[in-house]
């Protein structure tokens with residue numbers, strides 16, 4: 320998960336209380352969430368939903384409350400439903416959702432699972448970790464098994480991009496220019512706006528040398 324902030328004001332269409340997913344809402348949410356699902360971090364997923372952080376259960380105040388609207392891929396939205404109403408809020412500036420849960424990427428494209436570790440033990444972190452477990456590792460239906468494997472492969476592809484840069488950085492014949500170039504490219508991969516940034520950032524945090532240079536950029 321990644322931290323963000325809801326800087327945009329409520330889109331005009333919400334005031335009419337007719338639709339909570341009009342074009343202006345999508346547009347504002349895309350900006351806030353960098354075109355990513357706030358749960359799995361898939362960038363520009365082919366099916367995206369406006370989702371209610373706190374399930375509205377026909378409560379109109381919750382249904383049209385701007386601060387309750389998030390951007391999620393349909394798969395995560397479907398897994399979360401009202402069952403996970405108590406997860407970490409990535410828009411809450413007081414909470415560091417990225418550091419709360421360690422994301423360990425798959426080490427092969429066809430890995431059976433990824434590892435998610437709650438770094439603190441408060442209820443919301445634990446619940447978020449349980450949700451992420453379901454999102455990345457669950458195989459409770461045939462459909463989820465196939466789409467989960469596809470998701471892990473996409474995470475692996477991004478991790479592989481990082482591995483290329485780590486390889487270039489530590490290559491014995493690397494010049495200062497080579498190292499600088501590799502670092503600049505790693506900086507792109509750890510941006511909040513990048514896909515699967517939590518997985519990529521935790522790889523960097525696990526490296527004694529790279530973490531010293533790059534951790535300061537992990538907002």
Ligand SMILES: [Zn+2]
Nearest residue numbers: 356359392395
């Ligand atoms: Zn998702």
